Each structure stands twice: as C-alpha cells, then as structure tokens.
Amino acid sequence: xxxxxxxxxxxxxxxxxxxxxxxxxxxxxxxxxxxxxxxxxxxxxxxxxxxxxxxxxxxxxxxxxxxxxxxxxxxxxxxxxxxxxxxxxxxxxxxxxxxxxxxxxxxxxxxxxxxxxxxxxxxxxxxxxxxxxxxxxxxxxxxxxxxxxxxxxxxxxxxxxxxxxxxxxxxxxxxxxxxxxxxxx
Amino acid sequence: xxxxxxxxxxxxxxxxxxxxxxxxxxxxxxxxxxxxxxxxxxxxxxxxxxxxxxxxxxxxxxxxxxxxxxxxxxxxxxxxxxxxxxxxxxxxxxxxxxxxxxxxxxxxxxxxxxxxxxxxxxxxxxxxxxxxxxxxxxxxxxxxxxxxxxxxxxxxxxxxxxxxxxxxxxxxxxxxxxxxxxxxxxxxxxxxxxxxxxxxxxxxxxxxxxxxxxxxxxxxxxxxxxxxxxxxxxxxxxxxxxxxxxxxxxxxxxxxxxxxxxxxxxxxxxxxxxxxxxxxxxxxxxxxxxxxxxxxxxxxxxxxxxxxxxxxxxxxxxxxxxxxxxxxxxxxxxxxxxxxxxxxxxxxxxxxxxxxxxxxxxxxxxxxxxxxxxxxxxxxxxxxxxxxxxxxxxxxxxxxxxxxxxxxxxxxxxxxxxxxxxxxxxxxxxxxxxxxxxxxxxxxxxxxxxxxxxxxxxxxxxxxxxxxxxxxxxxxxxxxxxxxxxxxxxxxxxxxxxxxxxxxxxxxxxxxxxxxxxxxxxxxxxxxx
Numbered sequence: 258x259x260x261x262x263x264x265x266x267x268x269x270x271x272x273x274x275x276x277x278x279x280x281x282x283x284x285x286x287x288x289x290x291x292x293x294x295x296x297x298x299x300x301x302x303x304x305x306x307x308x309x310x311x312x313x314x315x316x317x318x319x320x321x322x323x324x325x326x327x328x329x330x331x332x333x334x335x336x337x338x339x340x341x342x343x344x345x346x347x348x349x350x351x352x353x354x355x356x357x358x359x360x361x362x363x364x365x366x367x368x369x370x371x372x373x374x375x376x377x378x379x380x381x382x383x384x385x386x387x388x389x390x391x392x393x394x395x396x397x398x399x400x401x402x403x404x405x406x407x408x409x410x411x412x413x414x415x416x417x418x419x420x421x422x423x424x425x426x427x428x429x430x431x432x433x434x435x436x437x438x439x440x441x442x
Numbered sequence: 443x444x445x446x447x448x449x450x451x452x453x454x455x456x457x458x459x460x461x462x463x464x465x466x467x468x469x470x471x472x473x474x475x476x477x478x479x480x481x482x483x484x485x486x487x488x489x490x491x492x493x494x495x496x497x498x499x500x501x502x503x504x505x506x507x508x509x510x511x512x513x514x515x516x517x518x519x520x521x522x523x524x525x526x527x528x529x530x531x532x533x534x535x536x537x538x539x540x541x542x543x544x545x546x547x548x549x550x551x552x553x554x555x556x557x558x559x560x561x562x563x564x565x566x567x568x569x570x571x572x573x574x575x576x577x578x579x580x581x582x583x584x585x586x587x588x589x590x591x592x593x594x595x596x597x598x599x600x601x602x603x604x605x606x607x608x609x610x611x612x613x614x615x616x617x618x619x620x621x622x623x624x625x626x627x628x629x630x631x632x633x634x635x636x637x638x639x640x641x642x643x644x645x646x647x648x649x650x651x652x653x654x655x656x657x658x659x660x661x662x663x664x665x666x667x668x669x670x671x672x673x674x675x676x677x678x679x680x681x682x683x684x685x686x687x688x689x690x691x692x693x694x695x696x697x698x699x700x701x702x703x704x705x706x707x708x709x710x711x712x713x714x715x716x717x718x719x720x721x722x723x724x725x726x727x728x729x730x731x732x733x734x735x736x737x738x739x740x741x742x743x744x745x746x747x748x749x750x751x752x753x754x755x756x757x758x759x760x761x762x763x764x765x766x767x768x769x770x771x772x773x774x775x776x777x778x779x780x781x782x783x784x785x786x787x788x789x790x791x792x793x794x795x796x797x798x799x800x801x802x803x804x805x806x807x808x809x810x811x812x813x814x815x816x817x818x819x820x821x822x823x824x825x826x827x828x829x830x831x832x833x834x835x836x837x838x839x840x841x842x843x844x845x846x847x848x849x850x851x852x853x854x855x856x857x858x859x860x861x862x863x864x865x866x867x868x869x870x871x872x873x874x875x876x877x878x879x880x881x882x883x884x885x886x887x888x889x890x891x892x893x894x895x896x897x898x899x900x901x902x903x904x905x906x907x908x909x910x911x912x913x914x915x916x917x918x919x920x921x922x923x924x925x926x927x928x929x930x931x932x933x934x935x936x937x938x939x940x941x942x943x944x945x946x947x948x949x950x951x952x953x954x955x956x957x958x959x960x961x962x963x964x965x966x967x968x969x970x971x
Contacts, residue, residue: 318786320793338507345511345678349822350520389785393865398887402525405865405888408783409519416775416793417507426797427742427775430504431621 298336300343300351305358306336309410311377315385316411320424331421335414342413357406370400444495444535444637446645451654451674452494454685458674460650462486463959465670465689466697467657467706469493470537471944472928473697474636474644475578476952481647483956488689489649490672492656492679492698493534495637498627506776509626513541519893520701522817523830526887527727530895531699533679534627535653536637538699539941542895543624543746543772544613544633546584547938548575548946552760556810561933562905563914574946582614582634584942591622591744594770596735596800598749600855601768606753611769613745614941622744622772654679655687658825660694660710665922667694693959695916695952696901696926700724703930704819704900705827707911713920716908719901720819723829724809724935725894729841730771730781730863731848733800735856741801746772747939754804754847755937761811764840766804767937768848773801781863781891792861800852804844805896809934811836819900829897838885841892845883849876865889896940901930916951927951 298306310332314321322328343354360366361377368374370392371384392404415421422429449458463485466473473489481487493513501509510518512534519528532538549571557563578584587610590598601608614634623629631638645651655672662668674685696703704720712719751768758765771777778799784792808814817831849860853873860876861869866889870876903926904910907919912931918924927948929940936943 316785317789319790342507342511342517345680346516347520347826348680349824349826350516351680386786393783393785393889398524401886402888405783408785409780412776412779413507416779417505421775425775425793426795430623430774432502 298340300346301336301340302355302358304362305355308358308361308377309336309339309407309414311380312385312389312407313411313414315382316389316408317415320421321415331415331418334418334420338417339410339414354406357403361403444642444645444651446642447650448495448645449650449652449687450495451652451672451685451687452677452683454674454683454687457685458652458687460488460652460687460689462488462650462689462691464488464693464695464955465490465691466695467670468537468697468699468702468928469535469641469651470532470636470697470699470928471539471941472699472948473695474536474539474640475945475948476695476697476927476955477644477649478640478647479949479952480956481644481649483960485956485959487644487649488652488691489641489644490652490655490657490670490687490689491535492675492702493532493537493653494677494679495535495651495653496627498540498637499629499631501627501629504623504626504629506626506774510776513627523828524832524887526833526892527725527831528893529701529725529829529897530893531701531897534637535641535651536635538895539635540627540637541625542635542939542941544615545747545750545769545939546579546582546612546614546942547750549943550755550937552756553934553936556760557933561902561910563903563933564905565914571946571950574950575942577949578942578945579612582639582945583616584612584614586610587613587745587748589620590748591620592737592739593741593744593772593800594747594749596739596855597751597768597770597802597851600851601749601751601753603854604851606751606851608749608751608753611748611750613748618745620744622742622746623774624746625772625777652687652689657698657706658709660696660706660712660924662710662712662921665713665920667921667924670694692923693955694924695955696924697928697948699928700897700900700930701819701827701829703926703928705821705825707901708819708821709825712918712924714911715920718909718911721900722809722816722902722933723819723831723900724816724898724932725831726805726807726896726898726935726937726940727837727840727892727894728803728805728896729844729890729892731802731804731845731852732781732861732863733802733849733852733857734795734798734859734861735800736798736858738797739800740797741771741773741778741799742775742796746770751851754844755807764806764808764811764814764836764843765937766806766840766844766847768802768804768844768851771801771803773799782861783865783889800855800857802848802852804848805939806837806840806844807935807937808837809899816899833887833892841885841890842880842883845880846877849873849880863891865891896929896935898929898932898935898940901926902933903931904933915954916947925951925955
C-alpha cells in the first residue's frame with residue numbers, strides 16, 4: 258500500500274488512524290471483543306487501557322518493577338492519571354486518541370505491527386519492543402506518530418508518580434510551607 | 443477564593459446576561475491588563491474566561507500531569523495539524539501568565555523596526571513604547587534575576603567561554619522562593635501573574651469575571667458587535683452544560699490569544715474581505731538540546747529561566763536565515779522525559795541521570811523571512827481552532843543550526859555528552875562528533891521534539907487593511923466597536939519571550955480605548971460618560 262506523505266499529513270492529529278486502518282481491512286468484525294475493565298473510565302477506552310498496560314512496561318524497561326503486585330499498582334495509578342489527563346482534553350483530541358487505540362487493537366494492525374494475532378496483553382514484550390522501535394525509526398509518519406503518542410502516554414502515566422522518582426534521582430516537589438524563603442517580600 | 447463579582451460557568455443553573463461598558467474575552471496578559479485599566483477608568487468591565495479560577499497556592503502536590511490537564515489547553519500539548527509541533531497555552535484565569543516561567547523582555551528593536559518597514563506600523567518605536575514598558579515593569583515587579591540555578595549558570599558559562607552575547611533574564615516576581623515550579627502555577631503566589639495582579643484589581647474596581655465559559659460567537663448588527671455569546675462548560679471545561687451566557691456592551695475587546703482569537707472571529711463570520719484572519723500565525727518554535735554533566739545540575743529545581751543568550755538571534759540579519767535565542771528549560775520528570783523517546787533499557791539509562799541533565803531550548807523567530815509565512819488557523823467541525831503549520835526547509839535549517847549552537851555551548855560548559863531532543867539522534871561525546879552528527883542528522887516529525895509556548899499572530903495589526911486585521915491600536919479594520927488586544931496582533935514573532943510585549947501593548951491600547959470612551963477624564967474622575 259502506498260500512502261502519500263501529504264495524505265498522511267492532512268489526516269489530523271494522529272493521522273486519522275481509523276481511515277488508514279479501514280483502507281487496510283475495512284473489516285470491523287475482525288476486532289476482538291473489548292476487554293472488561295473493573296473501573297469505569299471518563300476518557301480512557303478499554304482498548305487504550307489494554308494497549309497501554311502492555312506497552313508501558315516495555316517502554317520503561319527496568320525502570321518499572323518486575324511483573325507482580327508492585328507493577329500492577331503502578332499501572333493502576335498510571336491508568337487513573339492518564340484517564341484524568343485525557344478527560345481534560347478537548348473532545349476532538351479525545352476522539353483522536355480513542356481512534357488510535359481502536360486502530361491498534363484491530364487484528365490486522367496486530368498482525369502487521371506485532372507480527373501476531375495475539376491480543377496486546379498476550380503479546381510478548383520482545384514483539385512490543387520491536388514495534389515501538391521500528392515504528393519510531395521507520396519511514397511512515399503515521400507509525401512514528403503512534404509511537405510518539407504511546408511514549409508520551411507512558412511518560413504521563415509513570416514519571417508523575419512518586420514511585421518513579423527514587424529511581425531517577427528526583428527528590429519530588431518541595432513540601433510547603435514556603436513562606437519566608439522569598440527574595441524580596 | 444478571589445474577591446469580587448465572579449460567576450462560575452459550570453455552576454450556573456440558568457442562563458446569564460450581563461451588561462456593561464466593555465466586554466473582554468480572555469483574562470490573560472492582554473485581557474487582564476486591559477480590564478484593569480478600563481475598570482480603573484470607571485468603566486463597567488465584563489471578563490469571560492474559558493478556564494477556571496484556581497488559587498495556585500493550593501496546588502500543594504505540584505504534580506505535573508494533573509496541573510497540565512487543568513491549567514493548559516489540551517494538557518499543554520495541542521498538536522498542529524500534522525502533529526509536528528505541540529502548542530502550549532494556559533487555560534485558566536490569568537491565561538498563560540499564570541503558568542509561564544516569568545521571563546520578561548522588551549520587544550527587540552530590530553523587531554519593531556521591521557514592523558515599521560515591512561508592515562507600515564507607526565508609533566511603535568522603542569521610544570514610543572518605553573513609557574508603557576516602564577509602567578508594566580513597575581506594576582509587575584519586573585527585575586533581573588541574579589541568582590541563577592545550575593541549569594542557567596551552565597548556559598552563562600558556555601556563552602562566556604564562547605564569547606557569546608548573553609545576560610540575566612528579568613522576571614515578574616515578588617518574594618520568589620526559587621522553587622522552580624512556575625509552569626504548574628506559582629505555589630507561593632510570588633509570580634506577578636494576571637490572576638494575582640490585574641484581575642483582582644479589576645474586580646476591586648467593579649469588573650465582573652465569568653469563568654468556565656467559552657466565548658462562542660460575536661453577534662453582529664451591521665458593523666457593530668452587539669453581544670458576546672458564550673457557552674458554559676462543565677467542571678473539566680470540556681463539555682457544554684447547556685447554559686448560555688450573553689455579555690452586552692458597547693465595546694468588545696477580544697483577548698483570547700493566538701489560535702483562540704482568530705478562531706472566534708472566524709466562527710463569528712466577521713468581515714474579512716482579504717482573507718487575513720488566522721493567517722500568519724507564528725510559533726517561535728522551540729527545540730531542545732539535552733546534555734549530561736559530570737556534576738549535579740538538578741534541572742527540576744530553581745527559577746527555570748534566568749539567563750538568555752541572544753548571540754544568534756539577529757546574526758544573519760533580520761530577514762535572513764532562521765535566527766534563534768537560547769535559554770534554559772526547567773525540567774521536572776514528565777517534561778524532561780518527553781524530550782527524547784528511548785525504549786526500554788535506553789530509556790532507563792537516560793532517565794536515571796536526570797539529576798545531571800542540562801536542558802537548553804532555542805526559540806526560532808518566524809515571520810521575518812519570505813519563506814517563513816507562519817501557519818494558518820482554521821476551524822474544526824466543532825468550531826475549535828486547528829493550526830496548520832507546515833514545517834518547511836527554512837525551519838528545519840533553524841532547527842539544525844540551533845542544535846549545533848546548543849551542543850557547542852553545552853560542551854563548552856563542560857558536558858560529557860550532548861543529545862539533541864530528537865529520537866533519531868544519538869548521544870555525542872565531543873563537540874567535533876556532535877558537529878558531524880548533527881550536520882548529518884535526519885530531521886523529521888515527530889521525532890524532532892518541537893513545541894511552542896509562544897503562539898502569536900493570526901489577527902495581525904497593520905496599516906493596510908488588505909494585509910492585516912486590526913490597526914496599531916488593536917481596532918478592527920471593519921467592525922467599529924471591536925478591538926483585539928493580545929498576542930494575536932503581532933505581525934511577526936518577536937525573538938524574545940512575549941509576555942512583556944503583550945502587557946505593554948495592552949496598556950497602551952487599553953488606555954487609548956479608555957480615553958476614547960470616557961473622553962479622557964474617566965467617569966470615576968468626573969469625566970464625560
């Protein structure tokens with residue numbers, strides 16, 4: 258498939274991923290059933306949550322705890338933070354984000370990008386890491402934008418958490434009160 | 443809570459109609475200074491603001507993501523149409539002044555000269571504007587900052603060793619505790635932002651403030667605006683609640699900033715016979731260079747910007763190759779980890795050295811060169827602003843040359859490695875290696891991290907109605923009682939951080955409007971109505 262650069266540029270925030278995916282397949286029935294989430298979200302879709310829970314540990318590598326309760330706790334907190342962030346975006350941007358997740362969840366996208374028919378949550382970390390690198394480093398603007406989007410989501414989900422700070426030498430914000438420390442007051 | 447007449451849009455249980463002398467759309471640098479001056483002239487001022495009122499001293503957690511979500515448009519990362527540049531604008535009472543880093547510069551003389559020569563703007567020479575700058579500098583406690591943090595001291599050191607022109611940045615703070623969290627709203631209230639200065643003062647002089655209401659349309663009757671029509675938004679400022687707000691006043695000041703102001707005028711279908719609205723929107727695009735120092739830098743701590751280097755701003759002439767200034771970027775974890783998109787182990791290795799990270803930013807002034815026409819604001823289907831800002835060869839040249847300059851500066855300051863904020867770049871261990879590497883670096887979106895905290899233009903001022911939207915006093919060329927007083931009126935970008943330029947021009951133009959309405963004496967002073 259050839260996609261013109263201008264066509265991709267014209268296609269909106271994240272390249273109107275749904276249009277692109279439709280061109281590849283136009284087969285909504287191939288979509289897997291949406292996973293069930295325990296907590297209703299304001300803006301983060303079920304597809305988005307499943308994808309991010311798979312992507313974030315790979316993107317962060319050794320920064321995140323190994324699989325286990327600590328990692329799950331961090332991912333739970335990250336999803337809450339992302340949902341809050343996304344819910345404050347304007348509606349067109351919320352819709353674009355949801356479209357990207359919907360597209361990535363499609364079977365042909367998984368076949369193409371991960372090389373597997375497995376769901377994101379079952380895909381191997383190695384396959385996800387290959388995807389993140391090749392999308393980021395590749396020729397297709399649309400894929401580079403998807404990789405950048407997923408990594409921005411990762412940064413928002415993790416680096417704002419106190420659990421992340423020790424590992425990167427950030428002491429956290431100063432604690433108040435700040436009175437009396439001024440330059441001229 | 444802020445004192446005075448405040449109507450909170452998300453809490454309205456019925457439609458609201460307010461009447462006054464002047465309706466102002468936006469409470470940022472342009473709107474707030476205008477509101478203060480007009481209210482002090484005895485006029486009944488009505489201010490409508492899309493964001494919410496927040497006391498930033500209550501943001502004790504100082505977490506980045508929720509602050510960006512609440513205080514900025516689109517979480518501080520509104521993408522241009524092709525996703526190449528993230529536009530960063532405040533959306534809260536005080537607008538971007540509430541969340542900026544306080545860097546205050548007068549409009550550079552070459553910029554003002556270019557406006558006169560290329561855009562026919564008279565009366566804006568440095569000596570014409572000096573009294574207005576002085577007035578704002580007094581009003582907002584603008585003074586040089588003499589105790590830079592390590593991040594800024596390293597810029598000064600590099601510039602010194604290379605013999606570059608540089609200096610101390612002036613900041614609008616009073617009693618600054620030097621914490622470094624300006625971008626999340628000042629946690630101590632030291633920043634002299636509009637939410638703590640001009641807006642409370644306007645309210646004390648009888649102004650009304652309507653928050654969480656988006657101005658949707660200006661209703662026109664002939665060549666006059668007869669009402670500002672707004673929609674109340676929910677608590678997040680995202681969905682309309684169904685309540686509507688009308689501001690009725692004989693004078694209307696649009697001060698919603700670049701992107702929003704032209705979008706409002708476009709939505710209102712205002713006369714635009716020469717199709718100028720939204721055109722020539724500038725970004726003064728920011729690109730970043732990261733370095734690791736052998737010593738601790740702690741880029742997350744201390745006043746984020748206090749040193750500038752202007753060696754390259756005008757080097758190739760006002761209308762020559764892309765010029766840029768160099769400053770420092772304060773870097774708390776979310777901001778600093780977004781610059782470069784490592785994966786897995788490489789991300790971890792990068793992140794773990796945060797305390798030694800040095801972060802430079804260059805701001806590439808646009809709008810002066812013929813190949814730099816800026817972007818165009820258009821309307822999405824829902825009426826919101828969408829900026830089409832194609833990145834052409836002119837800008838990529840500026841990105842490459844500023845990457846080179848920043849890398850040279852960082853090595854001169856003692857960096858062990860320098861890393862352009864580009865996911866296609868690797869770390870360079872020496873200046874010769876960086877010079878070769880950056881020279882050959884592929885520059886492409888979105889791998890080159892670009893954003894802009896300085897969107898300007900789109901309602902350009904000028905003498906010629908065929909080439910501009912308003913005149914040098916902000917008066918709309920075709921609508922008799924409408925002014926635009928904000929950063930959208932600049933006919934080019936500035937070459938410096940814009941807040942002081944907006945404040946000063948607003949003071950000048952709002953004073954002229956007050957004199958026009960009151961006949962010079964002001965109602966409170968007993969002048970004619």
